[in-house]
Amino acid sequence: RVVLHLSKPFQELAEAFLVEKLLQRYCGLLPVPIYLNNNREVPVNDEPPPWRLDQSAISPIQLKKRSLEFAQGFENYFKPLCTIPVHPTEESEAKGLLWVQDTSTYGTSDNRNITVFVRNMFISSDVRELLPIWAGFVGGVIESDELTPTASREEVQKDDIYEKIQRQINEALIDGLAKIASEEINTWRSILKRHNEALLGAALCDNRLFKMVADDLKVPTSEGDLTVPAIKGRSQNKIYVSIGEEGDYEEVIFRALMTPVVSGIRYAALPFSQRYTELFGGLVVKLGTKSGNAVVFKREKISSEEQEKLQSLLAQPGQQVIPSRFQPSHLPMVLIPDRDYQLKKRIESEELDHRISTGVLSLARIYTKKIQGETAAYFYINLDSPLIQRLLVTEGEAQQQIANLLRSFTLMMGRHHDEELGTDLSEALATFSEAVLQLI
Structure with a gap:
């Protein structure tokens, strides 16, 4: 016989319900019956496992x-x-x-x-x-x-x-x-609701699980959380993915068209979308990359004189104007950062030398070394826009005022301040106000 004596601070450990729970957990599979407090009728481990x-x-x-x-x-x-x-x-x-x-x-x-x-x-x-x-x-x-x-x-x-x-x-x-x-x-449905995000990553680890949840899981988009079939249905069998911050510049055109854009920086959203198209068809379009932009914005030919005029009126150093046509026609232009260029600048920053291991950073820099060009952002100009058409035929001070309005309006829609892109939201607001005052 063993008798344990508990000091006062620990006497609660002898509470019958607590001891019973512990015995059920730790002795639940023992074939020997365990009794508590002289109760010889029902052992605490009487209930067998399922x-x-x-x-x-x-x-x-x-x-x-x-x-x-x-x-x-x-x-x-x-x-x-x-x-x-x-x-x-x-x-x-x-x-x-x-x-x-x-x-x-x-x-x-x-x-x-x-x-x-x-x-x-x-x-x-x-x-x-x-x-x-x-x-x-x-x-x-x-x-x-x-x-x-x-x-x-x-x-x-x-x-x-x-x-x-x-x-x-x-x-x-x-x-x-x-x-x-x-x-x-x-x-x-309860499992999907409670563990949607965890299952996005889990599905990438096993193709059987992926096929099981592919049509039911939701990914975060600019139009709320949506299933991939719903996204493809609203985007002509494409999945547009933003790899910048939510609400960034490249989402402007899609907000105007009510077309969902997947937030590629959220957990597993981009790889899940890519795996879906590999298995079930479709096309992932990464906005802000040269290949992705080429799908969305078809380049149009204009005269060298018009090209130079648009470049001088709308762009700043490090930015390039590209004539295009896209819907909606009432959206005059869109600013799209070059995400590859941004990645290269970030990886080559000396600040990372103290934050990332040398081996990992070296591998990343091998990749970014292949990225060519010094263009930080592109202004895609909508030649179908009446405002752009008016800009091209207007002369003198009025032309510059229209250009200032268009540029400021475009920057404000992006809602971001970014020195690398040459975008300053405060300056854009000031320019917009000044141009409106001059016009009225």
Whole structure:
């Protein structure tokens, strides 16, 4: 017989409900009955784990209920949303239960937790590496007779058996999510709603998972969060992606057309869009790159005299005017930064020498060394715009006033101050006001 005496600050540890919860967690799989406070009628570990139940003798509804209750006993912070069984395979005899957590997650969330029992004995409640790295919203309990505890019995050895169980859990999770998607529509919608961003990244790790969620997950756009099929449907089978800040210059034309632009700097949005087009067709257009701009703005030929006039009236050093035609016609021009040029300037900045490792920075500079040109931004001029047509035929001071208005208006629509691009929002507002005053 062992008697423990607790000092006053720790007497709450002897509360019956707390001791019972701990016994249920740590001794829940022991074949020996554990009794508490002389209660000899019902042992605290009387309830077997779901995988030990005779499933032919229990209804699916009862099995689901008991699985959720079991999961709640091992989930520290969140309520389980649904459960997924782990069955033995030819490669591994491990068995257990996984669950999706009923909480909202982000791309960087990692709430993985796996409790491991070896030969009925509790070993650890944080063997999270058994779960795939993308499953930051999943918890579980695994029972195995083949895993080998470390000498301290606080962890398991990461040997061949460990890796087999990793693969087994990955397969069980993919198959389980697929089954939920096809058989439990409401639960599947809840999973998508709570873990949309995390699943964007997860889908890139497994093609089967990607195909499962491809049409249902939403990516952030200038028109709100939308599914990729919805984006393609509104953009003639294209996916326009901005790789600048949200609300940047290149979004102006698409805001006018009510065409969604994917925010490429948000977690997994760009690679998810690219993978979608690789598998299901379509075209990703990265705005602000030469190839992307060529898709959106078809260059038009004008006389050298008109080209020089537009360049002198509208552009500043480091900017280039390109005549084009695009919709809507009432949008006279659009300023598009050269994102490749911006990347090159940023990577070649001496400030990064102290913030990024030499090896990584060297690799990045090998790439940016291939980027040619010194143009920071392009003014795409809409030759179909009545304002541009009026500008080209006007002479003298009135012509310069119209040019000042157009340039200021374009800069204000971008809503940004950027010295590298030669854009100053405060100066644009002042110029706009002055030009209006002169006209009236």
